[in-house]
Amino acid sequence: MDQTYGEVNQLGGVFVNGRPLPNAIRLRIVELAQLGIRPCDISRQLRVSHGCVSKILARYNETGSILPGAIGGSKPRVTTPTVVKHIREYKNGDPGIFAWEIRDRLLGDGVCDKYNVPSVSSISRILRNKIGNVCHPGHYETSKHHPPQSALPYNPIYQYSYPNHMSPTGTKMGTAAGVPMTGHVGIHRAWPSAHSVTNILGLRSIIESSASIGGAEASPYPTKMEDWNNVNRTGFPSTQSINGTEKQAIDSDLKYPQAPSGLPAVSSFVPACSVGPYPSSNQVPSYGVYSGPGAGYMTGHPWQSQSSNLSHSGPGIAMHGGDIHASMPFKHLSAREGMQQSLHMVRRSSL
């Protein structure tokens, strides 16, 4: 378990297979790209594979977010009780209706959108298994099926098809504030632009987010790392307000000591480039890199165990918070002066 995480790519950069790059690096990739730096140069500078740079930039261009998607889990069910209910109604109304017609009606009636409409085969399965013979109108719920009304409690859950609340993959969106969605974003992964670089840098919703963060202990905030990343990304605010969980997002950055040192600011890109994201002078390449500024954490907290760490706000949390602050004093903040100022406000308000 000791330092079994982390590999070194061909560029000498450290990565953890299967895990997203630290958000700091992701952010920096986008920042550099916006500065006109070529992807290949970004790749070399940050020692991230060009494929990854390409992916992140493509995703950013597409979604406006630098954040990784929600890892793991299953796709949200599309055959919600409500949908089943509607299918049943359609079938009852027209026993000869085809599955594809039902599908069209679901779309047309606004029951589903193109992102969560069940497939024809799914509809057929519903008709076969859940509805059965339509000659028994009103006889739906032959099994333990919940009556339509019982479907309602599901809605908040399935609602995560809609990004204003949480992503379909379960990534709760920390805020609906400042989420300038372009129309109906039924995007599979809801990428709230509140997390976009623009907003991150603009910090338009930092205060709001920080307020939410401050109340994290009382709010049903996400337990997934991605979720907390979202929260953190909203403004990279102080970590003290989120016990332990903050550590998650920050951890991912700490894993990569180049992040603090390599993220002085966009404007200092050149120095960062010259020094290199993985300052070999200070850091031992390869796995040793992980024992950089975040070593205090790293030694005791493997890269994984996100949720476990989250769920266990046990001893060491406070220490981590302090260590984190000491070792990486808002590295992201330096990206923008305005960010610093806003964060000052955030920190004050959270104190």
Place this chain on the structure above:
DNA sequence: GACGTAACGGTTGAC
């Protein structure tokens, strides 16, 4: 050389 992308091995979380 730069870039996009499929394949790959890996992690994660819902079921």
Place this chain on the structure above:
DNA sequence: GAGTCAACCGTTACG
């Protein structure tokens, strides 16, 4: 609680 599955990840190699 373990296993399965399907999402995601970043790297690598190829065109």
